[in-house]
Structures are given as C-alpha cells and as structure tokens.
Amino acid sequence: MAKELEAGFTGSPVEKPEGMRKVASDTASAIKREANAVAIGVSDHPQAAGSLVLGIGAAAFGLGYLLGRSSVSTRTRYWR
Structure with missing residues (x-):
C-alpha cells in the first residue's frame, strides 16, 4: 500500500496573526458580517431596498447633472 502524503497546509496556523x-x-x-447583514435585510424587505437604490441613483444623477451644468461656461468667447 502507498503511504499517505502529508503535503500542503491543511491545519490552522500555530501563531496568531499580529499587527497588520x-x-x-x-x-x-x-x-463579511456586514455584507451578510445587508443581504438578509434586502431579502426581508425587497421593496424598501429597491426604493433605496432608486433614490440613491436619482440623487447621484441629479448631483452629477448639477455639477456638470455648473462647469459649463455660459459666455461665448470669440477670438478677434
């Protein structure tokens, strides 16, 4: 019979992580915990989540539109 190979890391590290x-x-x-909580909340309240996403999208579009309009010069310049 062939011996079992003990290659690779299959356990947990001996030393606890430190620092960074x-x-x-x-x-x-x-x-991961927060993403799971958000996923559970969305699955429990899909209409509220959809409304929230739509509202945030509309606010972002409006803000982008206003910033875009304010960056355009209203004066026409002619080279003479």
Whole structure:
C-alpha cells in the first residue's frame, strides 16, 4: 500500500496573526458580517431596498447633472 502524503497546509496556523495581519483579518471578518447583514435585510424587505437604490441613483444623477451644468461656461468667447 502507498503511504499517505502529508503535503500542503491543511491545519490552522500555530501563531496568531499580529499587527497588520490581525487588523486585515479583523477588517475582513467585519466586512463579511456586514455584507451578510445587508443581504438578509434586502431579502426581508425587497421593496424598501429597491426604493433605496432608486433614490440613491436619482440623487447621484441629479448631483452629477448639477455639477456638470455648473462647469459649463455660459459666455461665448470669440477670438478677434
């Protein structure tokens, strides 16, 4: 019979992450929890979520329109 290969990392690290690795791990965990909470909220209230997305889109469009209009010069310039 062939021996079992013990190649690759299949366990958990012996040392706990420290410094930036701990911060990155904690941040990733928090983002996953928040994304899950948002997904559950959207599945429970789809009409409210749709209205919120539509409202944010309309506000962003309006703000972009106003910023675009304010950047256009209303004076016509002629080279003489």
